[in-house]
Amino acid sequence: MKTTVRILTLKNEIEASLLDEILNERGIPHILRSLHDSVYDGMWQSESCWGFLDADEENKEEILKIYDEMSRPENIIDPI
Secondary structure (H helix, E strand, O other): OOOEEEEEEEOOHHHHHHHHHHHHHOOOOEEEEEOOOHHHOOHHHHHHOOEEEEEEHHHHHHHHHHHHHHHOHHHOOOOO
């Protein structure tokens, strides 16, 4: 992987897992960086965001398009 850039700030673990799965299926190299810190038992993570997605600059537009599509209200399933 070339030098990576920060592409997205992720809100929660579910969003991160879903995006990770989609990007893996499409063969798009990326790195998920969680802000979880065991010393603070994840307190900082829940206050700010879950973490970040970094990837090659050349994949930025495709990743943002995928993220936009998965975040549309019509694609979100209401919990039971």
